[in-house]
Amino acid sequence: MFELKNVKYKNILDIEKVKLNKNFVTAILGSSGGGKTTFLKLLNNMISADQGEIFFKNKNIENYEPVALRREVVMLPQDPAIFRGSIRDNFQITEKIAENGSSKNINYKDLLKKVSLNKNLSDNADNLSGGEKQRLALARVMLLEPEVLLLDEPSSSLDKKTEEKIIQMVVDYVRENDRTLIMVTHSPEIAEKYADRIINIEKGRIVSWKN
Numbered sequence: 001m002f003e004l005k006n007v008k009y010k011n012i013l014d015i016e017k018v019k020l021n022k023n024f025v026t027a028i029l030g031s032s033g034g035g036k037t038t039f040l041k042l043l044n045n046m047i048s049a050d051q052g053e054i055f056f057k058n059k060n061i062e063n064y065e066p067v068a069l070r071r072e073v074v075m076l077p078q079d080p081a082i083f084r085g086s087i088r089d090n091f092q093i094t095e096k097i098a099e100n101g102s103s104k105n106i107n108y109k110d111l112l113k114k115v116s117l118n119k120n121l122s123d124n125a126d127n128l129s130g131g132e133k134q135r136l137a138l139a140r141v142m143l144l145e146p147e148v149l150l151l152d153e154p155s156s157s158l159d160k161k162t163e164e165k166i167i168q169m170v171v172d173y174v175r176e177n178d179r180t181l182i183m184v185t186h187s188p189e190i191a192e193k194y195a196d197r198i199i200n201i202e203k204g205r206i207v208s209w210k211n
């Protein structure tokens with residue numbers, strides 16, 4: 001699905017060659033500051049490599065229209081922005097942005113249940129805790145039904161039990177719907193349990209991977 005060749009970004013990343021498979025759950029592990037977030041951002045062209053090439057479905061990502069690419073490859077950042085207004089507003093704005101009618105008949109309440117967010121649609125999204133905002137953002141991403149989900153430490157402000165539940169749910173979703181998930185995680189246990197492939201990034205380089 002993705003192929004990177006001799007990709008360099010500032011003095012942060014230096015990736016000789018890597019392929020990321022379609023329909024795989026790929027986990028990215030590594031020390032803080034090693035370049036994991038930067039790696040994800042390159043995949044939907046939020047940032048452009050200084051050198052080298054990145055292919056998505058055999059086409060150089062520089063040749064995709066950026067908005068079209070980001071509809072297919074959606075990133076959930078560590079600290080996602082929440083739209084002002086209610087939880088329902090957040091879903092409605094997302095659907096408007098999506099514009100592609102992909103979110104046909106998705107029930108907002110079911111979506112909240114899926115991400116274990118025990119709130120009303122009319123609740124003010126601003127009042128949610130950090131972990132709850134992250135789950136709302138995850139629900140918004142699911143509404144977009146992207147082909148590829150890039151999750152940057154989706155569980156960073158969640159307790160262990162909720163974290164596991166959410167990851168299980170995302171992985172189930174990805175597998176049932178033939179999607180591709182690339183997730184940065186701090187937890188080797190989560191990576192071992194859910195990923196088809198684990199990539200270790202240290203100091204900007206891929207130091208090991210495991211199938």
Ligand SMILES: Nc1ncnc2c1ncn2[C@@H]1O[C@H](COP(=O)(O)OP(=O)(O)OP(=O)(O)O)[C@@H](O)[C@H]1O
Pocket residue numbers: 010012030031032033034035036037038039
């Ligand atoms: N736009 C930028 N310009 C300069 N330096 C940057 C930029 N973005 C990130 N960095 C630096 O690059 C390094 C890698 O950052 P990155 O966020 O990719 O690491 P990470 O592995 O995701 O870390 P963490 O696990 O702490 O989230 C860090 O030292 C960071 O400070």
